[in-house]
Amino acid sequence: MGLLSCSISETITPSLLFFFLFCFIGFGTATFNVTTLAFDEGYNPLFGDGNLVRSPDGHSVRLLLDVYTGSGFISSRMYQHGFFSAKIKLPSDYTAGIVVAFYTSNGDVFEKNHDELDIEFLGNIEGKPWRFQTNVYGNGSTNRGREERYNLWFDPSKEFHRYSILWTAKNIIFYVDEVPIREVVRNDAMGGDYPSKPMSLYATIWDASSWATNGGKYKVNYEYAPFTSEFKDLVLDGCAIDPIQKFPNSTACSETDTWLESRDYAVITPKSRSAMRRFRQRYMYYSYCYDNVRYPITPPECAVDSNEKQRFRNTGRLRFGGSHRKQARMERARRKRRSRAASVSDDQTDM
Ligand SMILES: *[C@@H]1O[C@H](CO)[C@@H](O)[C@H](O)[C@H]1NC(C)=O
Numbered sequence: 001m002g003l004l005s006c007s008i009s010e011t012i013t014p015s016l017l018f019f020f021l022f023c024f025i026g027f028g029t030a031t032f033n034v035t036t037l038a039f040d041e042g043y044n045p046l047f048g049d050g051n052l053v054r055s056p057d058g059h060s061v062r063l064l065l066d067v068y069t070g071s072g073f074i075s076s077r078m079y080q081h082g083f084f085s086a087k088i089k090l091p092s093d094y095t096a097g098i099v100v101a102f103y104t105s106n107g108d109v110f111e112k113n114h115d116e117l118d119i120e121f122l123g124n125i126e127g128k129p130w131r132f133q134t135n136v137y138g139n140g141s142t143n144r145g146r147e148e149r150y151n152l153w154f155d156p157s158k159e160f161h162r163y164s165i166l167w168t169a170k171n172i173i174f175y176v177d178e179v180p181i182r183e184v185v186r187n188d189a190m191g192g193d194y195p196s197k198p199m200s201l202y203a204t205i206w207d208a209s210s211w212a213t214n215g216g217k218y219k220v221n222y223e224y225a226p227f228t229s230e231f232k233d234l235v236l237d238g239c240a241i242d243p244i245q246k247f248p249n250s251t252a253c254s255e256t257d258t259w260l261e262s263r264d265y266a267v268i269t270p271k272s273r274s275a276m277r278r279f280r281q282r283y284m285y286y287s288y289c290y291d292n293v294r295y296p297i298t299p300p301e302c303a304v305d306s307n308e309k310q311r312f313r314n315t316g317r318l319r320f321g322g323s324h325r326k327q328a329r330m331e332r333a334r335r336k337r338r339s340r341a342a343s344v345s346d347d348q349t350d351m
């Protein structure tokens, strides 16, 4: 990431601005030190037979959606805490109605009270940027969604980017490349809503015409099929347990937990924390934490950031439309006002 990518990523217009944003966000965050797996070392096909295509070297896999079926894979084992990560390239062109999901779940084992952590890419109509959401469920809290939705600072169908979910006993962090975009710190008041039981990793592509794009307005158009997503540089760090052993004993994972919590991706440095803040200020366009219509009482894990909050209505949606450019204009105006008020160090590093 960083300078090389940004020097080649922006040749066309609207984007001198994005050029800077991209460089800035990417800048200074070192690549994670991770060990990658071949597909067969950690995963099994889940559905879609011929629509799951392994590369000849076994290190990457393509998931296709055509008119007959989507496809997916699952980790061979379940994990009690872990870092689940892959470099992903999404389908390009017209992808309305398609969802590409990268998530952890134990819904097959705990039907009534499952846990789940989601990254879901929501298809787009041609020419519009991809959007995605993250979500957290614990112990069957499916009637208490904890969605956040975002845009990206790059086109995820052009190149591979790393997407990751870290889950420890203390916190959950979602990453895009090395930028933490969301952290959920465990809080006693969350109770069972904080995921606590072993989960598998899933990756899927499927037809979600009924809801994915503009609330279902745009459906999958199979004239553009097959839709291809690619996964590589797969990472599964964590305490692997036997799926039959639904609840690992309390010491079984303590060594792995300590190891996991000491990894570079488990530590949010001040620098990556400010990258997270900037990402959220520029690219998040919905948060359940600011959706007071849905949650009159703010959920206990929400760390309400007053700068962040002022951008949202009480429906959790953006106050002033959602376009990048409009957002960016406002951001610049805000920054100008702020720097006129002679605030210091934070401003120097912005853009
Ligand atoms: C999780 O759900 C089960 C079944 O509904 C319940 O018995 C249990 O107490 C819950 N656990 C927590 C930590 O809330």
Ligand SMILES: *[C@@H]1O[C@H](CO)[C@@H](O)[C@H](O)[C@H]1NC(C)=O
Pocket (backbone or CB within 6 Å): 249, 250, 251, 252
């Ligand atoms: C818990 O798991 C560890 C590691 O698998 C094992 O060594 C230990 O004997 C187990 N303890 C109990 C009480 O089952």
